[in-house]
Structures are given as C-alpha cells and as structure tokens.
Amino acid sequence: MLVVRPIKPQDYAALYRCAVESGHGFTSLPVDEDLLRRRIARAQEAFAREQVSEPGDEGYLFVMEETDTGEVVGCSAIEAAVGLSDAFYHYRLGTVTHHSKELDIYNALETLTLCNDYTGFSELCTLFLREPFRKNMNGRVLSRFRMLFMAEFRNRFSEVAIAEMRGVSDENGQSPFWGWLQQHFFSMDFTQADYLTGIGEKTFVAELMPQLPIYVKLLPPEAQAVIGQVHDNTRPALKMLQSEGFRCRGYVDIFDAGPTVEAEVSNIKSVRESKRLPIKIGDVAKEQSRFIVCNTQVANFRAAQARLELADDHVVLDAKTAAALQVQNGDNVRFVTLTGAN
Structure with a gap:
C-alpha cells in the first residue's frame, strides 16, 4: 500500500x-x-x-x-x-503601448519585468x-x-x-x-x-x-x-x-x-469539496468509490487512496487502511473523491 x-x-x-x-x-x-x-x-x-x-x-x-x-x-x-x-x-508579462497620433501608428508590445x-x-x-x-x-x-x-x-x-x-x-x-x-x-x-x-x-x-x-x-x-x-x-x-x-x-x-x-x-x-468526518472501521465493498483520505495530525500525518463507505455522520474505513493512516474508531479523517479532478 x-x-x-x-x-x-x-x-x-x-x-x-x-x-x-x-x-x-x-x-x-x-x-x-x-x-x-x-x-x-x-x-x-x-x-x-x-x-x-x-x-x-x-x-x-x-x-x-x-x-x-x-x-x-x-x-x-x-x-x-x-x-x-x-x-x-x-x-511578469505585461504590455506597453507606443502610439503616434500624427503618423497613425499604434503598437502594443509585450514585456517581461523582473x-x-x-x-x-x-x-x-x-x-x-x-x-x-x-x-x-x-x-x-x-x-x-x-x-x-x-x-x-x-x-x-x-x-x-x-x-x-x-x-x-x-x-x-x-x-x-x-x-x-x-x-x-x-x-x-x-x-x-x-x-x-x-x-x-x-x-x-x-x-x-x-x-x-x-x-x-x-x-x-x-x-x-x-x-x-x-x-x-x-x-x-x-x-x-x-x-x-x-x-x-x-x-x-x-x-x-x-x-x-x-x-x-x-x-x-x-479544498472546497473535501469533508471531515469520524470513522468506523469495518468492511468496505469493492464497488465503493476511491478517495484520497488523510488523518488530521501534523507530525504523524498520513494520506493514502482508499475506498470509503459514506454515511451522513461518519465514513467506514477498512482495518488495513485505518492502520496505515494511524487512526482508530471515532478519529476524524479528511477526504475527497479521487476521480473528482481530471
């Protein structure tokens, strides 16, 4: 994994x-x-x-x-x-213009500025x-x-x-x-x-x-x-x-x-579509969608892709993934669908 x-x-x-x-x-x-x-x-x-x-x-x-x-x-x-x-x-790409009204000449020139x-x-x-x-x-x-x-x-x-x-x-x-x-x-x-x-x-x-x-x-x-x-x-x-x-x-x-x-x-x-919910560890069907999921720790941060079963107030995560993410029943995770961006 x-x-x-x-x-x-x-x-x-x-x-x-x-x-x-x-x-x-x-x-x-x-x-x-x-x-x-x-x-x-x-x-x-x-x-x-x-x-x-x-x-x-x-x-x-x-x-x-x-x-x-x-x-x-x-x-x-x-x-x-x-x-x-x-x-x-x-x-920074910018534009400067050079215009002579008398000669009826107008030039818009692209510039690069440090x-x-x-x-x-x-x-x-x-x-x-x-x-x-x-x-x-x-x-x-x-x-x-x-x-x-x-x-x-x-x-x-x-x-x-x-x-x-x-x-x-x-x-x-x-x-x-x-x-x-x-x-x-x-x-x-x-x-x-x-x-x-x-x-x-x-x-x-x-x-x-x-x-x-x-x-x-x-x-x-x-x-x-x-x-x-x-x-x-x-x-x-x-x-x-x-x-x-x-x-x-x-x-x-x-x-x-x-x-x-x-x-x-x-x-x-x-960021906008991610959600944060507590987990329950259990069996997750193979037909469930894949997500990117992470724990909510800093020093012990972990993230992986996994299949989740979504409920209104929690998500179900299999035991192997939970162990890899270092989370237990009731711990919060943040997740977003893996296939939501192409």
Whole structure:
C-alpha cells in the first residue's frame, strides 16, 4: 500500500535518488547532499511545530512510501510562505503601448519585468514520482493530498497558493529562453544557473539579470516560442492543477520561462469539496468509490487512496487502511473523491 507521510532523516538516500532521477530543470530538488539534508531537517522542524498561527518559513516535505517494502517512491512538498528569507523572482508579462497620433501608428508590445510579486504566498512544489509507480492514480494522490493538508491546517498557509511549472528544455537540459539570457547577460549554462538557484545561491540574479523591462519581440523566435510553455513531462501536472482551479496570471520563470499558476486556497476544488468526518472501521465493498483520505495530525500525518463507505455522520474505513493512516474508531479523517479532478 502506498502512503504519504512526513519525511524522516533515514529517507535521505531515497530523496537523493529522486533528485537524480528528476533531471534538469527541477529547481526545488537539486542534486546536492547538504541542501537535501537541510531540507529534511527543516521539514522536521515544521512538522514539529504544534501551534502555528500564520504562515512563516516552514517547508513541509513529504514522501510516498510502499508500506509492504518500506521503499520511498516519490516526494512532494508545500512551502508555507515563499520569499521571506530568500528573494523569490519571476518575470511578469505585461504590455506597453507606443502610439503616434500624427503618423497613425499604434503598437502594443509585450514585456517581461523582473519582480518579487509572489513573496509571502504558499507554494506547491517538489512533486516527483518515480517512473515505475506512475500508474493507478498515484501521481494524482501525491499532488492532491497537499490540498487536504492545507484545508485541514488553513492557518499554516497563505490565502493564495502557487505552483511553478517546469519550462521547455531539451534532453541535455538546455533552455531556449535561457540561451538568450546567457548570451547577453550571463556566462553560465542553464543547468548551472538552475542548480545555483535550487541551493539558494540567488545573489547572481540580482547582480546580473536585466532590471529594466525586456521587449519580448527583441528575443529570438525560439525564445519567444517557449514563454509560458511547459516541459512535456509537466503537462499532466499542469492539467491536474488547472482542473483544481489554478490559472496562469502572466508570471513565468526567469530561467526557462515556464508558467506559474495560482489559486485562492479556499477556491481550490479539492479544498472546497473535501469533508471531515469520524470513522468506523469495518468492511468496505469493492464497488465503493476511491478517495484520497488523510488523518488530521501534523507530525504523524498520513494520506493514502482508499475506498470509503459514506454515511451522513461518519465514513467506514477498512482495518488495513485505518492502520496505515494511524487512526482508530471515532478519529476524524479528511477526504475527497479521487476521480473528482481530471
């Protein structure tokens, strides 16, 4: 059975393997031992904080584990509030107009402006599922359970959540958009810049990135073509988030120009449609619908997909799932239908 739980120090080797397998452009999971160990320690601190009145610098990092073997098969995370300790950069797409009444010429031109507009927002990030386990809706569970966690612990997160989508890059990790920036402003390749950002070394962005708005039409065609586009491997994740109500509001990544999507947490479909009820442990028929279900604990949080039998004032959960979620008769769980978002 696959269960999502908070990461532990002994999961380091599995997290490192996920970082290696995630490939280029996965900024939030760099192949760096010190940073990965620090992320694990930081997550432990976040889960250990019993009383949190408002979002701060907490980073909640989870793993998906096969309980029968103990194998970690993926990871997923939520940042409570980005940009509080490190600058959080984006390009904002905008429009400027040039108009000559005398010549009867009017041009509306798209621009890219460096900004920190998402500072303080919560972020869904670090979603990676290993290839052999990309089936049986496991990826959907590994992404959407975070919305149940935010629904259950609303005071730990901001009013708006964002997610950065990986932009277009080739099999060697080279980004057409970065190629233009590298040629004119930087002397490093995309993978190096992406890695430095991933480990928190962002000073070079403020020092070298053009500070004035960039006219999109001045970029080479191959760079223009990928602005707001996602990597092929990221399309399923983007589609899922869009079905939850996330939309791009004109912000893109400063390196690969991948889109950032956002949604008010209260309007996220899985948050809005989730329910919280006590459980009764018993037999559940195989024809019952599947749900994403989690307990209501922080440090001992658990989530999984399971079949539930719904009643007005409780849900019936089988004994194996109850044990995996670490709940007993009368304990509350939060749940949402697994097939409610496509």
